[in-house]
Amino acid sequence: GMHDNGAIPGPLTGAAAWLAALSPDLASDFAAANADRLAQAAVELPSPGLRASVVSGILARAAAQDIDTLPGQDLTPLAHPGLKAQLADRLDGGLSNAGELWWIAGLARGGQCRELTALLVQEVLSSRWPPWARRAAAAAVADLGEDADVLRLQDLARLGPADDPDDDVLAAVIEAL
Numbered sequence: 001g002m003h004d005n006g007a008i009p010g011p012l013t014g015a016a017a018w019l020a021a022l023s024p025d026l027a028s029d030f031a032a033a034n035a036d037r038l039a040q041a042a043v044e045l046p047s048p049g050l051r052a053s054v055v056s057g058i059l060a061r062a063a064a065q066d067i068d069t070l071p072g073q074d075l076t077p078l079a080h081p082g083l084k085a086q087l088a089d090r091l092d093g094g095l096s097n098a099g100e101l102w103w104i105a106g107l108a109r110g111g112q113c114r115e116l117t118a119l120l121v122q123e124v125l126s127s128r129w130p131p132w133a134r135r136a137a138a139a140a141v142a143d144l145g146e147d148a149d150v151l152r153l154q155d156l157a158r159l160g161p162a163d164d165p166d167d168d169v170l171a172a173v174i175e176a177l
Contacts, residue, residue: 008034017041024050032057036067039078048080055086055107062103063090069102069136075110083111091119098133105133105140117145121152131168138169142176150176 008016008030017038020027024047031038031050035057038045045051055078061067087104095101101123108116117140123129124137138156141149156164157173164170 008037013037014041017043020045020050028053032060035061036070039075040070040073044077051078051080052082052086054078055083058103059086059090059100062100063096065097065099067099069099075106078107079111083107084113084115087113087116088119091116095123098129101129101133102136105136109140109143112144114144117141117149121145121149124153124156127163131164131166135168135172138172138176
């Protein structure tokens with residue numbers, strides 16, 4: 001039932017997620033192409049390699065601006081032993097769009113990648129990102145960082161309406177502090 005590009009039709013996503021949980025080797029062909037759907041399926045993937053493949057697919061699609069954000073989605077089931085390195089490579093290589101920052105922040109929170117806090121603080125403080133992406137990164141800093149990391153965010157509470165028109169960043173800073 002897969003399309004030529006490896007995408008699974010929407011109604012079959014749940015069955016594919018269960019197949020991936022039961023037999024990770026069979027899922028290796030479609031995991032990256034269906035990464036966002038597998039993340040949404042709420043099925044725990046038992047293989048760290050499969051979880052890494054799903055994360056790679058998410059990050060590649062985020063870089064290509066071909067994936068929507070999933071507000072409220074628990075990304076904890078995608079944590080795997082190499083997640084910190086996977087995310088650090090993206091952060092060190094330079095992000096190309098706000099969706100990448102949003103996904104990296106959510107995955108870092110889900111995987112408890114505390115070592116990425118300093119890199120996330122840099123991205124939150126960067127005015128090049130829109131408020132919705134900065135809010136996600138600020139929430140990750142609040143969850144993962146030490147008090148000193150969180151205190152670095154307090155200057156963002158002074159952003160004006162031009163930089164934070166809906167007070168997304170302000171709300172994240174208030175929640176963090």
